Amino acid sequence: MELVWLEDFNALAQSGNFSRAAELRHVTQPAFSRRIRALETWVGVDLFERTTQGATLTEAGRHMIGSAQEMTRRLYQMRQEAREVAGKQARSLHFAATHSLSFTFFPGWVRAAERTSPIEAIRLHSDNMRVCEQMLLGGEVQFLLCHQHPEVPPQFPAESFHSKVVGSDVLMALQGQQVHAIGGDTPLSLLGYTAESGLGRIVSARLRKEPQPPNVHTVFTSHxxxxxxxMALEGKGIAWLPRTLAEPEISSGKLIRALDEHWDIPVEIRLFRPTMALSDFAEDFWARL
Structure with a gap:
């Protein structure tokens, strides 16, 4: 048994697709497939049903996934605590945060948290939502900071994690000054998010819920x-952007509303952590929030 097999198992269970999971794990798909098969050989049963649409957990896989996720989290925590006890590493808080919050919200929020008690060391991993979720699931970080909407749950089991609201934000449909809404049947050029983006999930859910969604055509995507x-500043289209990120451009008039306030999407900024006990240092930080 190798830890990397469990990490691969968790990644494939989350993504449901061999190529996406291999990309998450930074290996080629053939190498990833061989490691999944090696795990199944070690267990002695198939853990995934393979179809042209992707991979789904078998009954045995569903029975195993919770224990596999908790085991990887505990192993990473054990290593971290052993290093701290040995004096090889400062007592650190490990965060994963989506890119936009890493740049805008996180620095000020951490400074405010330190006013009640100093934090010895912080390690921040900034990436897209899918990677951040995988890091939390795998135990590589203690906390995940992300935008959250009540109708768009994260892609991990809610019963295995706690969360607290630590801020608020709003996604606004914005465009550059030089772009003007086009009437009639001509669609608006949409600057959209990729499937790896948590903000993309939220925007997609909002548009699906609307009985008469705006007439848009996606011309560019990024996580x-x-x-x-x-791209919006360059006049390439409209984008739903977090106000925390776009506030300077909104205040200066470089970005203006492309759609009225009806299309605003209020969101929470949440901090997630596993239900299992963390280090004393991390638990103290959580209690003080």
């Missing part, structure tokens, strides 16, 4: 809100 902001 980075900052990239979509830059």
């Amino acid at each position: 980075l809100a900052a990239v979509l902001l830059s």
